[in-house]
Amino acid sequence: MRRERVPIVVVVLAAIGAAFFILPLVGLIVRSPWRDAVTALTAPETVDALKLSLLASLSATAAGLLLGVPLAWIYARVEFPGRDLLRALTTLPMVLPPVVGGIALLLAFGRRGLFGSWLDTTFGITLPFTTVGVVMAETFVAMPFLILTVEAGLRSMDRRYEEAARALGASRWRVFTRVTLPLIGPSLFAGAVLCWARALGEFGATITFAGNFPGVTQTMPLAVYLLLDTNTSFILSLVLLVISLAVLVGLRHRWLGSA
Amino acid sequence: MSLDASIRLTLGPLDLDMELTIEEGEVVALLGPNGAGKTTLLRAVAGLVPFRSGHVRLDGRVLEDTATGQYLPTERRPIGFVFQDYLLFPHLSVLDNVAFGLRSRGTPRREAAEKAGEWLERVGLKPYARAKPAELSGGQRQRVALVRALAPDPRLLLLDEPLAALDVTTRAEVRRDLKRHLASFRGIRLLVTHDPLEAVALADRLIVMEKGHLVQTGTPAEVTERPRSQYVADLVGVNLLQGEADHGIVRLPGGPVVSVAAAESGEVFAVIHPRAVALHRTHPEGSPRNVWQGRASNIELMGNRVRVRIDGEVPLVAEVTPGALKELDLIEGEVVWLSFKSTDVGVYPA
Numbered sequence: 001m002r003r004e005r006v007p008i009v010v011v012v013l014a015a016i017g018a019a020f021f022i023l024p025l026v027g028l029i030v031r032s033p034w035r036d037a038v039t040a041l042t043a044p045e046t047v048d049a050l051k052l053s054l055l056a057s058l059s060a061t062a063a064g065l066l067l068g069v070p071l072a073w074i075y076a077r078v079e080f081p082g083r084d085l086l087r088a089l090t091t092l093p094m095v096l097p098p099v100v101g102g103i104a105l106l107l108a109f110g111r112r113g114l115f116g117s118w119l120d121t122t123f124g125i126t127l128p129f130t131t132v133g134v135v136m137a138e139t140f141v142a143m144p145f146l147i148l149t150v151e152a153g154l155r156s157m158d159r160r161y162e163e164a165a166r167a168l169g170a171s172r173w174r175v176f177t178r179v180t181l182p183l184i185g186p187s188l189f190a191g192a193v194l195c196w197a198r199a200l201g202e203f204g205a206t207i208t209f210a211g212n213f214p215g216v217t218q219t220m221p222l223a224v225y226l227l228l229d230t231n232t233s234f235i236l237s238l239v240l241l242v243i244s245l246a247v248l249v250g251l252r253h254r255w256l257g258s259a
Numbered sequence: 260m261s262l263d264a265s266i267r268l269t270l271g272p273l274d275l276d277m278e279l280t281i282e283e284g285e286v287v288a289l290l291g292p293n294g295a296g297k298t299t300l301l302r303a304v305a306g307l308v309p310f311r312s313g314h315v316r317l318d319g320r321v322l323e324d325t326a327t328g329q330y331l332p333t334e335r336r337p338i339g340f341v342f343q344d345y346l347l348f349p350h351l352s353v354l355d356n357v358a359f360g361l362r363s364r365g366t367p368r369r370e371a372a373e374k375a376g377e378w379l380e381r382v383g384l385k386p387y388a389r390a391k392p393a394e395l396s397g398g399q400r401q402r403v404a405l406v407r408a409l410a411p412d413p414r415l416l417l418l419d420e421p422l423a424a425l426d427v428t429t430r431a432e433v434r435r436d437l438k439r440h441l442a443s444f445r446g447i448r449l450l451v452t453h454d455p456l457e458a459v460a461l462a463d464r465l466i467v468m469e470k471g472h473l474v475q476t477g478t479p480a481e482v483t484e485r486p487r488s489q490y491v492a493d494l495v496g497v498n499l500l501q502g503e504a505d506h507g508i509v510r511l512p513g514g515p516v517v518s519v520a521a522a523e524s525g526e527v528f529a530v531i532h533p534r535a536v537a538l539h540r541t542h543p544e545g546s547p548r549n550v551w552q553g554r555a556s557n558i559e560l561m562g563n564r565v566r567v568r569i570d571g572e573v574p575l576v577a578e579v580t581p582g583a584l585k586e587l588d589l590i591e592g593e594v595v596w597l598s599f600k601s602t603d604v605g606v607y608p609a
Contacts, residue, residue, distance in 0.1 A: 160346055163307055166333040167340035168360035169411055175334075178359075182350040 025241070032238050033231040040235040048215045049223035049236065056131065056219055057199035060138035061146075064195045067139075068146040069188070075147070076154035087151075091144040093205075101140050102208025109136065109209075133210035134217050138199035145198055146191035153187020154180070190251055197247045201240060262317050262415055262447050266303045268310035275299055275310075275471035279449075286441055286448040288462035290455060292490055296471040297451040298343070301417050304449070305340055306333040317415055317447075334363070339408030341418040345400050347392035353403055354379065354388040360411035378406040382440065397425045398433045405440055416441075418450035422457055434460055455494040459483070467491055485607050487528060498531040498575045501609055509606065515572050518548035521606035528609050533566060533578035535603035538587055539596040550598045558584070558591050569597055 033040065040046060075087050093101050109116040109127045119125040127133050157180070165179045181188065203221040210217040212226060220236050227233040264279040275296040281287050289297045302308040304315055306323060314324040322331045339360075347356050357375035362368065379385045382402040384395075392400055401421065408416060421437060422430050438461055441448055452458050458465050459479040467475040467482060467490070475487040486492040492499035502511040504527040509517045517529060537543070543550060553571025560566075565584045567577045577597055579587075589595055 158346075160342065161348060163333070164340070164342055164346040164348075165359070165363070167305055167307070167338060168407070169334050169363035170359070171334060171363070174363055179348060182348075185350070 028234065028237055028241060032234045036231045037235055040232045041239075043232060045214055045218075045223065045227075046232055046236065049218055049220045050239075052131065052134070052215065052218065053200055053220040056134040056138055057142075057196050057202075059135040060142055060199040060202075061192055061196040063135065063139045064143040064146040064199075065188075065192060068143045068191070068195070069150055072147045072150035072154060075151045087147075091148055093141045094144045094148075098141050098202065098204030098206075099208050102137060102205035105133075105137060105140060105205065105209040109133075128209055129211040129213065129217060131210075131216055134206055134219060137205040137209045138202045141202050141205050142195045142198035146195040149187050149191030149194060150184065153184035153191070157183050193247055193251060197244060200243060262304070262315075262449070264300075264304055264315045265313040266300060266310045266315070267312045268299070268303060268308065270296075270299055270308065273299060273471050275303075277468065277471070277473055279304075279466070281447050281449060283447065284445060285464060286450070286462045287464045287466060288458035289449065289451045289466050289468060290458045290494075291453065291468040291474075293453060294470075295468045297453075297468060298419050300468070301340075301419055301449065301451050304415075305338055305417055306331065306336055337414040339411065339413035339416045341404045341408045341416070341421050343420040344424045345392075345404035347400055347403055347407070349392055352389050352391060353384065353395070356392065356403060357407045357410050360407060364411050375406075375410060378410050379403075382406055382436075396429075398429045398436075401425065401433055402436065402440075405437070409440075409444060413446060415447045415449065416444060418448070420451055420453070422452075422454070437461065455483075485528070485605070486530065487609070492530070496533065498533060498536070500529040500531070500573070502527065502529065504606060507601075509604075511573065513572075515551070517573070517604060518601045519604040519606050520601040521604070523606045523608060526609040527606050530605040530607075531575065531599055531603060533576045534564075536575055536577035536597055536599045538567060538569075538577050538579060538583070538589065539598065540587060540589070542596055543598050548601055549604075550596060552594060552596055555589055555591055555593055555595050558589070567595075569595060571597075 071090060075083060106113060106128060108114050109119070111117065111120050111126055111128065116127060119127065127136060161179050161183060162175050165175045170178065201221055202219070203225065206217065206219060207222055207225075212218050212222050214223075218226070220240060224233045224236045224240070227236075261283055262279060262281040265277070266279075267276045269275070273294070273296045277296070277300055279300070289300065291297050299308055303310050306315075310325065312325045314326065315322040316324075317337065321327070321329050322336050323329060347353075348359065351359065354372060354375050357378050358371040361371035361374055366374070376385065376388060379388055382405070384399060384402060387395060387399065392403065395403065401424070405421070422434055425433055434457060441461060450461060452461075462479065465475075465477060465479055465482045466473065467488065469488060469490055475482055475491060477485075482491060483495045486495055486497065486499055489499060500509065500511055500517065502509040502517070504519070504521070504523040504525060506524070507519060507522070509519055509527060509529050511517060519529060551571055551573045553569035553574070555567050556570045557568040558565060559568075560581070561578075563581070564578045565581055567579065567584070567589070569575055569577060575597060587595070
């Protein structure tokens with residue numbers, strides 16, 4: 001079989017395109033202070049940022065699962081007027097500039113915000129500039145990934161398994177937990193991982209809504225930004241890169257659509 | 260103990276209007292062509308398809324009644340359902356699949372596992388208890404689906420095309436097993452099939468439906484001997500005519516008169532076995548009263564017989580030996596005479 005000739009222009013432009021992605025990674029790897037890696041990683045502010053990032057991103061993923069799975073279920077299973085609009089609203093943060101999300105969160109849940117002032121005066125609860133605020137900002141930006149992935153999973157599953165379970169006497173809750181959830185397991189897992197990765201890297205909404213207080217709201221991306229041009233920021237960037245790469249490799253079958 | 264259902268519904272092109280009464284201990288097969296609404300009827304009985312009007316009663320207990328608005332959801336009906344492609348839960352082991360119904364109905368875990376094990380033992384699948392359904396053969400899956408439905412001790416067992424997912428080579432064997440297992444269950448058994456062989460082999464009574472409506476019901480022998488629709492006649496392989504009987508003749512729509520040896524009168528069915536139809540190249544001499552001319556539209560070898568479809572005033576199928584066909588020197592499209600004796604026509608009221 002003759003190989004198809006690839007036009008030279010395409011090859012050159014594609015090479016530039018690839019280099020555009022690869023060079024920054026090379027830079028990060030080559031210029032990272034490998035010798036100081038251990039020192040930088042064990043420095044108190046790094047450890048704090050790492051811990052907070054893990055806590056906040058895992059909490060955001062948990063919140064995403066708790067609230068996002070029911071939303072996905074409703075989108076996939078219930079016909080009601082305005083469903084498409086509601087779906088668009090709840091997945092808007094995927095395309096919204098995160099800083100705008102942060103502003104919106106402030107206006108809603110800030111101390112003088114729409115609901116925030118009520119929370120503050122009635123319960124004395126303050127959300128912005130707290131660790132809970134970090135979790136909220138991350139959930140806001142990351143949950144849509146979970147919603148869409150789980151909805152797609154629910155739509156493509158064979159619903160007759162649910163009928164089979166009902167015919168065996170299973171209550172709706174039992175059908176959901178013993179049949180539906182296991183059958184959409186791969187989608188659930190992919191959605192959760194995507195949500196977590198997005199939460200882990202969240203910057204704009206977090207810094208706007210929760211600020212940048214070490215140990216309280218300063219997550220890894222915020223620390224990277226604050227410590228720009230220091231060994232610590234390089235090392236933290238590398239950590240985030242490795243995690244992202246792991247997620248990508250772990251989910252590559254889904255991304256590439258192959259079995 | 261009995262099932263009494265009356266169901267009217269419209270679903271896409273299907274307009275279903277059926278009454279079902281099934282007595283304790285009966286095995287009933289719903290037989291009909293694809294799209295007749297058999298599966299829909301089964302699903303409606305199970306509560307999986309809503310219906311416009313009607314009721315489902317089991318042992319006198321109302322499961323659903325549109326007149327009173329009563330509706331018992333599927334999961335609370337005392338039924339077992341064997342789905343066409345079994346729908347064994349792929350993420351659960353064979354044992355957990357069988358135990359699922361018991362667990363759903365509140366049996367404690369250990370007891371449910373024990374009972375499920377006994378059911379698997381009964382169908383010879385104990386060694387596969389820990390296997391996933393995907394590791395089983397088609398016939399084994401069918402047995403798991405059956406005992407999964409039977410394990411919670413339902414009063415009514417519904418089977419949707421229980422053998423359709425199997426290949427031809429295993430079907431006969433699985434059918435024998437299924438008949439045995441169905442016999443050991445004492446409740447009402449209602450199965451759906453489009454395969455007359457399956458229906459006759461498994462059921463005490465057939466309910467033939469077409470386009471959502473009842474066509475005929477009776478024992479397999481009654482239905483095959485006295486078909487009441489073209490569908491059943493085709494399944495059984497006989498010629499079916501319908502007309503007005505009057506003192507030894509049956510007047511067919513459009514004029515032709517068939518001479519018969521029966522004293523029936525009024526609207527009747529007349530059934531003629533293809534083997535009773537003789538073919539001739541010229542107008543036959545002698546006794547047969549029923550002689551028509553037609554054109555051989557289709558000639559087909561079926562086993563050691565040849566089926567010749569003849570179009571004409573009275574379209575019929577004749578069955579002759581290959582030797583007889585060779586003697587006739589008949590090819591498709593040629594004119595042929597057909598004849599049959601009055602005594603070979605079975606007549607019964609329509």
